[in-house]
Amino acid sequence: RVMRVLKTEPIGVECVVRGYLAGSAWKEYQATGQVAGHPLPKGLLLGSRLPEPLFTPAIKAQSGHDENITFDHMQTLLGSSKECLHVIKSNVDLYQHGQALIESKGILLADSKFEFGELFNGDLILIDEVLTPDSSRYWHRDQWSPGSQPPSLDKQFLRYYLEDQARWNKTPPAPFLPDRIVEEIQQRYIALAERLDIKISIH
Numbered sequence: 001r002v003m004r005v006l007k008t009e010p011i012g013v014e015c016v017v018r019g020y021l022a023g024s025a026w027k028e029y030q031a032t033g034q035v036a037g038h039p040l041p042k043g044l045l046l047g048s049r050l051p052e053p054l055f056t057p058a059i060k061a062q063s064g065h066d067e068n069i070t071f072d073h074m075q076t077l078l079g080s081s082k083e084c085l086h087v088i089k090s091n092v093d094l095y096q097h098g099q100a101l102i103e104s105k106g107i108l109l110a111d112s113k114f115e116f117g118e119l120f121n122g123d124l125i126l127i128d129e130v131l132t133p134d135s136s137r138y139w140h141r142d143q144w145s146p147g148s149q150p151p152s153l154d155k156q157f158l159r160y161y162l163e164d165q166a167r168w169n170k171t172p173p174a175p176f177l178p179d180r181i182v183e184e185i186q187q188r189y190i191a192l193a194e195r196l197d198i199k200i201s202i203h
Contacts, residue, residue: 006119006125007119007120008117008118008119008125008127009117009118010115010116010117010118010127011077011078011087011116011117011118011124012059012077012078013057013058013059013069013074013077013078013087013116014057014058014059014060014066014113014115015055015057015087015091015113015114015115015116016055016056016057016058016111016112016113016114017053017054017055017056017091017092017094017095017111017112017114018035018050018053018054018056018110018111019049019050019053019054019095019099019108019109019110019111020047020048020049020050020108020110020111020137020139021035021040021044021045021046021047021048021050022046022047022110022111022137022149023111023137024066024068025054025056025068025111026046028068029044035054035056035068036054036055036056036057036058036068036069036070036071037070037071037072038054038056044146045146045147046146046147046148046149047110047139047144047145047146047147047148047149047150048146049146053092053095053096053099055088055091055092056068057069057070057071057073057074059073059077071084074087083124086124087116087124090114090116090124090126091114094112094114094126094130095109095112095114098112098130098131098136102131102138102196103141105195105196105197106140106141106142106195107138107139107140107141107153107192107195107196108138108139108140108141108144108150109131109136109137109138110136110137110138110139111136111137112130112131112135112136112137113135113136114126114128114130114135115127115128133153133154133155133188133189133192134154134155136154137152137154137156138152138153138154138192139151139152139153140153152188153188153189153191153192153195154188154192155185157184157185157188158177158181158185161177161181162174162175
C-alpha cells in the first residue's frame with residue numbers, strides 16, 4: 001500500500017461544531033447568553049440540544065483551555081469572509097454527517113473539533129484525526145437529560161480527574177495517572193467503539 005502525504009499549513013483556528021450545550025460553551029452561555037458571538041435562546045440547560053449545530057471557532061490560549069472567538073475575529077485571522085464561510089460549511093457538514101451515523105447507534109455526538117490545513121495552492125483540506133473520543137464529546141442517548149452532566153465516553157473523564165482530583169494547573173509536568181484511571185478511560189473508549197461497531201485491538 002502507498003500513502004500519499006501532503007504538506008499543509010494549519011489555519012490557526014480550532015474548528016468546533018456543537019450540537020449540545022456543554023463544556024466551555026455552557027460556561028460562556030451562563031455568563032453572557034451567547035456562545036462565540038451567537039445569541040442563544042433563554043432558559044437552556046447544561047446538555048440542552050441546540051436549535052441547530054453551532055460553529056464556534058477557537059484559538060489556542062497561552063495556558064488552560066482553548067479560547068472561543070467570534071466570526072469577526074476568525075475573519076481577521078484568516079483574512080477572507082469567503083474562506084471563513086467555506087470553513088464553517090465544511091465543518092457543519094462533517095458534524096451533521098457524523099451525527100447521523102453515530103446517533104443511529106444510541107450515542108449522542110455532543111460536539112466535535114476538526115482541523116484544517118492550507119495546501120501550497122491555497123486549497124483547504126481536512127487534517128488530523130476525525131470524530132475520535134479525543135476530539136469529540138460522546139454521551140449515551142438513554143442517559144442524557146438536560147440539566148445534568150451525562151456520563152461521558154470520551155476524554156472528559158480524564159479532564160475531570162486532572163482538574164478536580166489531581167488539581168493540575170495545566171503546566172508541565174503532568175501528574176502521574178493511577179492504573180485505575182487509565183483502565184477506566186480505556187473501558188470508556190472500548191465501550192464507545194463497541195457501540196459504534198468499530199473493531200479495535202489493544203496491545
